Amino acid sequence: MQRIAWDLLNPIVNYANILQCEPSFQFGPRTISNHQFIYVSKGSGNVEIETREYSAGKGDLFYYGPEVIHTFKADQLDPFELYGVHFTWHDKLTAVKAPQSIIDVSRRTTSTSALQNLMVIGDKGLDELKIGDQINVYGTGIAELLLDIIKQFRNDSEKSSIANRGLFLHLLLLLHRHTHTVAPSFSPFVKLLFDVKIKLESTALLPYSRKWLTEWSGYNEDYLSRCFHEQFGIPPHQYHLLQKISKAKELLEHSDFTVSLIAEQLSLSSVHYFCRLFKNQTTYTPLGYRKMCRMV
Known part of the structure; x- marks a missing residue:
């Protein structure tokens, strides 16, 4: 390789x-x-x-x-x-x-x-x-x-x-x-992994639950997590966090919600955790990102 x-x-x-x-x-x-x-x-x-x-x-x-x-x-x-x-x-x-x-x-x-x-x-x-x-x-x-x-x-x-x-x-x-997009030629199991990926995207406002993996697939949580990681290069929980960051970007760009309210909307444990997570993923603070998006 x-x-x-x-x-x-x-x-x-x-x-x-x-x-x-x-x-x-x-x-x-x-x-x-x-x-x-x-x-x-x-x-x-x-x-x-x-x-x-x-x-x-x-x-x-x-x-x-x-x-x-x-x-x-x-x-x-x-x-x-x-x-x-x-x-x-x-x-x-x-x-x-x-x-x-x-x-x-x-x-x-x-x-x-x-x-x-x-x-x-x-x-x-x-x-x-x-x-x-x-x-x-x-x-x-x-x-x-x-x-x-x-x-x-x-x-x-x-x-x-x-x-x-x-x-x-x-x-x-x-x-x-x-x-990175599901194709008709993929096996049923790979298509199932893409279904799980889509469901993780649609639940970005909820707290992550490992039980979802079994509920959505019928497979053991650890096994499905390993297969998801192998297929997409990222664990399900980490992928779910990235969807929260994506939602946070949308709210910072297109609303005047406070940082505290956005953290609450994303079901994150605290505003401090949200700010740390956001900066680790984007290099910006939430307010710094909002300011940057409103420049031309």
């Missing part, structure tokens, strides 16, 4: 293209020297990343990094159309035209020797974005962004590289939003 902070991202698109595959066309097994997203815009086929096999269809986005062995094989009757973008996560704009190294290799024979393929952006928590082998992003706007990136790369003008950096960052933000 690799991890990079959001504020250290300076992505560079090194190469971008559209590939219309012939029936049964295959590339790989191979490795590359940088990173790549491949999006299936049409057709179907099979993909192998290291020793992991996937059926691929419209809307699937694949990712792999350097030295990760990958193979794409188009279906005979319904071959792929693929959008491919080679990139680096952090580099100078002058590196855009750096030559790309593509190496034909042999498949790995055992799963024990397979490389892990996971990129993580941001610290653990709600800002974290995990990018693995495959995710379906159909209907998210990511396909359109990839097309824009390809057009900019082909344009090869003075501003293309900086434009593609902006487009690529936008793509990552869309991908983050998508991975």
Whole structure:
């Protein structure tokens, strides 16, 4: 696993293209020297990343990094159309035209020797974005962004590289939003975790109760709390507190309620606890935040 902070991202698109595959066309097994997203815009086929096999269809986005062995094989009757973008996560704009190294290799024979393929952006928590082998992003706007990136790369003008950096960052933000939003392809249990997340948002004005986790899910409180933390990168109680902070911001921005009244509305134990919690999360005192929001 690799991890990079959001504020250290300076992505560079090194190469971008559209590939219309012939029936049964295959590339790989191979490795590359940088990173790549491949999006299936049409057709179907099979993909192998290291020793992991996937059926691929419209809307699937694949990712792999350097030295990760990958193979794409188009279906005979319904071959792929693929959008491919080679990139680096952090580099100078002058590196855009750096030559790309593509190496034909042999498949790995055992799963024990397979490389892990996971990129993580941001610290653990709600800002974290995990990018693995495959995710379906159909209907998210990511396909359109990839097309824009390809057009900019082909344009090869003075501003293309900086434009593609902006487009690529936008793509990552869309991908983050998508991975933190429930999707039809999710398992019933993951959908249940999203239901719990929504209920925590809707109960922000109430005191937190661990019993909710069992009442809402039917699972043991400790087990569901662990699963929630694993899915969203934050424990349920902490997520509930963040919803209280969000509600507090709304009240400070759009009402003239006193700080004491807002603490009472949020079912917090004291105004002192509220002020300490708010400052820890925002770096502002409640009144300092209200003053800042009323400036232009």
